[in-house]
Amino acid sequence: MSSPIVTVILPAKDAGPYIGTTVTTLGRQFEDPGRLRLVVIDDGSTDDTRAQVQHFARDMPHVEIISNPQPIGLAAARNQGLDLVDTDFFCFVDGDDWMHPERLESLVESMRRLECDFVRTDHVTDTDGRRRLMRAPHGRRGRVVSPRDAIMPADETTMVDYPYAWAGMFHRRVLDRGLAHFEPGLFTAEDRPWIWRLHLRAESFAVVDAPAILYRRGVTTSLTQVLDRRQLDFLPAFAEAIRVVEEDDDADRFLPKIATTTMSVCAYHLFRARAMSTADRTALRTGIRDLLRAIPAEQIDPALSRLSDRRRRILARLVREVRTA
Incomplete structure (x- = not known):
C-alpha cells in the first residue's frame, strides 16, 4: 500500500446530500489513491453524513472519520483535522464542495517545484448549476513571493480578502510554526484572523493555476445563508484580526488595510440586518x-473614505455614536 503524501481535512455537518460528490472527487486526485489521506470530521450531524462517507470512500485506503456527538463549529473541527496531519502537505475541503480530477496532484507538483510555504488558487462558484470563475486577487502567477507583499494596498481587494481555506495547499512547516490553526469557538468568519496570521508570519507563497475546486453556493444549511446570532461571530473574528496586525512589527503599514476591511464588512452586515430578529439586530449594532x-x-476617517458611498452612509451613524460616547 502506498504512503500518503497529502492529508485532506474534510469537516462536515449534515452534508449527506452533497458529501458523496465531495468524496468521490477526492478519489480521483491521484492515479494511486493511496497517495491521499482523508480525515473527515463529522461535526454532530443528524443525517447520514457518516454513512455517506463510508460508502463513497470504500475504495480509499487511508480514511479516518472523527464523530463529534455535538457540533463544535467549523473552526474547531478543522483544528481537529490539523492535529492529525502526518504528511508533508495538507489542504481543506468542505462537505458541499468538490474538485476536478488531479487538482491535488497538480498542487503537490507546484509545492515541490516552488518550495514555498503555501500555494493559493482560483475557485469556481456553483449556484444551482450556474458557474463563475473567482480569481485569486494577485497578479503574479507561479512566482514565489513574500505573503506580506500580497496584503496591500488598503483600497484594493488583495489576498487577505480571499480567506478561503480550501483554495490552496500548505506545507507541514506552516502547521509546525503554529500558523494553520483557527480560532476555536467561531462558527463564521473563522478564516479572517487565520488569513491575516498566515500572510503576516509565513515566509513564502505563490498563486498557481490548477484544476478547479468548486464551491457550492446557496446551500440552505450553510451559515452564510442563515441570519441568526451565529453571524455575529464576525465581530470577535475581526477583533482578533486587528489584534494580530497590531502585534506585528510593521503594524503601521498594515493597519489601514485591516481597518478598511473591517469597516466594509461591518457595513455589509448592517445592510443585511433588516432580515435579523430585533434582538440579534441590537446585538449586531452593539x-x-x-x-x-x-x-x-x-484610521477611521481614512478607512471610511475608501468605502463605497452606500457602505459609508450605512456606517456613518454608528461612527458618530462611537465618537460622542
Whole structure:
C-alpha cells in the first residue's frame, strides 16, 4: 500500500446530500489513491453524513472519520483535522464542495517545484448549476513571493480578502510554526484572523493555476445563508484580526488595510440586518460599536473614505455614536 503524501481535512455537518460528490472527487486526485489521506470530521450531524462517507470512500485506503456527538463549529473541527496531519502537505475541503480530477496532484507538483510555504488558487462558484470563475486577487502567477507583499494596498481587494481555506495547499512547516490553526469557538468568519496570521508570519507563497475546486453556493444549511446570532461571530473574528496586525512589527503599514476591511464588512452586515430578529439586530449594532472602538481612532476617517458611498452612509451613524460616547 502506498504512503500518503497529502492529508485532506474534510469537516462536515449534515452534508449527506452533497458529501458523496465531495468524496468521490477526492478519489480521483491521484492515479494511486493511496497517495491521499482523508480525515473527515463529522461535526454532530443528524443525517447520514457518516454513512455517506463510508460508502463513497470504500475504495480509499487511508480514511479516518472523527464523530463529534455535538457540533463544535467549523473552526474547531478543522483544528481537529490539523492535529492529525502526518504528511508533508495538507489542504481543506468542505462537505458541499468538490474538485476536478488531479487538482491535488497538480498542487503537490507546484509545492515541490516552488518550495514555498503555501500555494493559493482560483475557485469556481456553483449556484444551482450556474458557474463563475473567482480569481485569486494577485497578479503574479507561479512566482514565489513574500505573503506580506500580497496584503496591500488598503483600497484594493488583495489576498487577505480571499480567506478561503480550501483554495490552496500548505506545507507541514506552516502547521509546525503554529500558523494553520483557527480560532476555536467561531462558527463564521473563522478564516479572517487565520488569513491575516498566515500572510503576516509565513515566509513564502505563490498563486498557481490548477484544476478547479468548486464551491457550492446557496446551500440552505450553510451559515452564510442563515441570519441568526451565529453571524455575529464576525465581530470577535475581526477583533482578533486587528489584534494580530497590531502585534506585528510593521503594524503601521498594515493597519489601514485591516481597518478598511473591517469597516466594509461591518457595513455589509448592517445592510443585511433588516432580515435579523430585533434582538440579534441590537446585538449586531452593539458589537459593531465595540469593534469600531478597537480600530485606532486615526484610521477611521481614512478607512471610511475608501468605502463605497452606500457602505459609508450605512456606517456613518454608528461612527458618530462611537465618537460622542
